[in-house]
Amino acid sequence: MRHIKKRSQAALSIIIDGSLTFLTLTDGTVLAHRFFIIRSHQMTITIQCPQESSQKIQSNRTLLSSPTPSSPSSSFSNGSIHPRQISAEAEAAMEDSSRVDPQLLLSHKFPEGTYTYTERDVALYALGVGACAHDAVDADELKYVHHESGLRFIQVLPTFAALFSLGAVPLDKDIPGLRFDPRLLLHGQQYIELYRPLPSRATLKNKASVVGLHDKGKAAVLETEVRCFDEGSGELLCMNRITTYLRGAGGFSESSKPYSYSNYPPNQVSAIRIPKEQPFSVFEDQTQPSQALLYRLSGDYNPLHSDPTFAKVAGFSRPILHGLCTLGFAVRAIIKRICRGDSSMVKNILGRFLLHVYPGETLMTEMWIEGSRVIYQTKVKERNRAVLSGA
Template sequence: MAAVLGKPGFWLRDPATGVNWKKVVHGEQGIELHKPLPTAGTILAQTRVTEIIDKGIGRSALICTQRELSDKVTGESLATLSSTTIARSDGGFGGPSVPQPQPHALPERNPDTSCNLPTVSQAALIYRLSGDLNPLHADPIIAQEAGFDAPILHGLCTLGVAGHALLKTYCDYDSARFKAINVRFSAPVYPGETIQTDMWRDGGVISFRSTVPERNVTVLNNGRAEIDL
């Protein structure tokens, strides 16, 4: 839920950004929950661009943002969300190209457990109601112009399915035990596909990776979640 609160809208579609919005995809997402979200109240969200990284001519640019969620009345911090957006055709603008932190390494042993969860064919249209109106997820023509066979599932929806697997497997659906999650988006999911999440537990840290068995492709990688035991 925290991931969809206080979103600033699809601001990269504003011509003033100079970004080719049709070539924009979600690269990474992190969510840190400081306390359980209230069931009612008013949330204050403050979003800022923290870094823009130039990957070079003919390559991409990485747009890093951070959003802080707080209770507007009490001022209590509720969650911190970090996101990396890949502007696939906007590299070479002359900005800095700095080394990125190494992603979370998955254990080399076999997964401790796996969870398969299906998605429905209208999943992207349903998730769109959360406020993410990027037509890449609804318009077949826009999706094809972006290089996809059909509209793809939102990255955050895919992450939500993986989060469901984690909550089901390790938290007995007690969301108060869920503290943080970070992941890289490595390939798109098409609505209607099954998402298999492989998980490794080391104490209160769960490493995970999600795949689509129908196409044998990894869609989420280098995942790391923190839970209360």
């Protein structure tokens, strides 16, 4: 088996509050949009390799309940808070409203959810992460969007599985034993295990549970797991584990013996250092100026990726690329150069972002083979900045 780990970097200027996201302007006006965004990911992939990897609301607003989107892809995914947007007094008030009861939280049973997708969703996702963008008949990637025997025979990129967990853990709703201010929430990490190649169409039954809870003093770290079963056969297809940082929700245990609970194997992810020598392989892939507009059709309609005004208020010169889209580009590079085009070699993925990408920028993925692993990092060529790295 070979391991691949990536890190990227991203700081995003938003405040999350329940099912709404708020951006505060200099005059105290608050813009509200219903969306959530990815803040950070670190990605690790295990593969089987060949021998040779707007609505305005006053700042003293009263929040009203609003309908919850029914589509899994339009529900909560992840978010980030820029420290300049929350005053010390406001953050202290948010922290005071946060409470965690481990016993209640760990015993909570999330309702079973359903996620349905078709070949069209699979093909649209592949195009959204750059498949066949520079060669419409690419021998390694045409299989993700076309098959001579019909669309139902197309293959599915492994990172498509990241979409399945959207909305499965409704952190925007009341959960027994967990009270926190959503404006202080950060989605820190997502781990995926694939137990077989994904079918081109399926209806999945998602079973979610809390598998980790840690008291970090000023913050609580919540780990939730979503196991995805084929509705017809009952077969377990994949698993997503989401790590969420809840600022202000820590301190619920004795400081001399902070609470820490995990219910999963401790050795699934190992630490990685980027080698200093020249990479074994480098893959260069330019994203399209319209990349985010295409990727958003897979279900993430966050205006940060499409609305120039919203992006500027958030602190960016223009809309940025979805973090999970960048992850998709990186995994495609590894499949092409290390797995020789065989995506079924990818067995698990762990993702964390560290830096944003602008649509139209060029991604360079550097790869090193080290024993049974492939170590790599992805950089934005135009800015010479690492956006993903790991092994």
